[in-house]
Amino acid sequence: MAETVGGIPEATLARLPVYLRALTALAGSGQSTISSGELAQASGVNPAQVRKDLSYLGSYGVRGVGYDLDHLRAEIGRWIGSTRCWPVVVVGVGNLGTALANYLAHLDAFRIVALVDTNPEVIGRTVAGRTVRPADDLAQVLADNPGAIGVLATPGRVAQTCADELVGLGVSSILNFAAAPLDVPAHVTVRKVDLGLELQILSYHAQNPPRLQQKVI
Amino acid sequence: MAETVGGIPEATLARLPVYLRALTALAGSGQSTISSGELAQASGVNPAQVRKDLSYLGSYGVRGVGYDLDHLRAEIGRWIGSTRCWPVVVVGVGNLGTALANYLAHLDAFRIVALVDTNPEVIGRTVAGRTVRPADDLAQVLADNPGAIGVLATPGRVAQTCADELVGLGVSSILNFAAAPLDVPAHVTVRKVDLGLELQILSYHAQNPPRLQQKVI
DNA sequence: TAGATTGTTAATCGATTAACAATC
């Protein structure tokens, strides 16, 4: 299911940014090396996990010493390499889409190139400092911004149609906030964030006495 | 790691609301039974998975026929039972916290009982129709709203401290949007949503040619 | 050298899925 990408398991790939964050937080603290144990602690994972993950990138550690902090940071940064500022298209500007747009607008690594919707009442509104455009403009927007990431925040029932359209226009990375499973070609990456689901799971746990429950991070 | 809760694996529990959603969408369509294959299709999972998941709840299906749609819906609803309207406390009202508050304010199943922050510039502001209160008010808020769900949207470096405070005040369900791992007692459930991480993973895939990539739902 | 820590193998674990007998 989850599979390797260039030799790196998807699960490892998802942890690299977490490591990077921990290393960045430590940079400038004077510390020059870091052990798998320390990095594990800071990242909330198992030390063996850290060593295994890092071994996919190559052998940057020194036995008996640890990893050179700056070097490791540079290497991980090079691997996930988010140097560019990525264009983002927000599809669906309802409550969630509006909230997301306002959040995304403040991130340095991403810039919103368009907000689109099909609802005439929403089109023309100003959200996050931009005017909401009709969904018909998508082709133009994506032609102007090749490689854009699609953020899908539509109602569930139209999510698949919107995803198809995005994919048809060349989008290969989608962040799906819609409450629906998405069927996409193999070359398209979809990450799903289902806030309603998360809240529902939490309310289940809140309701059901935590007999023999486990820490879930 | 992920563990059973009352006999139901955490992974199954996370899919039950997805099934419920699919069943609800079909209710009123006139269809009276549904097969594991149909439900699987609508939910984006494997048919065997559906049958296995449902078998944890009991045997509601009829061989050769399928599952009674309304009955199954009622049973799943009973299991995850989100009948109540859950109180939610938002901790940290920066960009993300504000965006989340505006989204949460529109959900029927949850009601925001307080927004708190420590920043004097933020305290007193109106967000999602409510006045942001000082973090010191948390004890009072949670005393007035026992069983409240905590939504953590602070900077990563203070997330653990805030989580500790929430837990100390009796919160046992936390939705963590902060970019930090959380260490909590075993009886506390934490669900993590890391938007920055998701975007970073997508930008990695956007940047790296999708040689032999897999569909990721 | 003695102590520490990596890199990697092997064991473990949980989750997914194929397969099929049971049975409507």
Add this chain to the structure above:
DNA sequence: TAGATTGTTAATCGATTAACAATC
């Protein structure tokens, strides 16, 4: 009965983790 579909077992798979030899 014949066809369909469940419920469940066993096989598979990937991810996690313990353990330890290598080695700084």
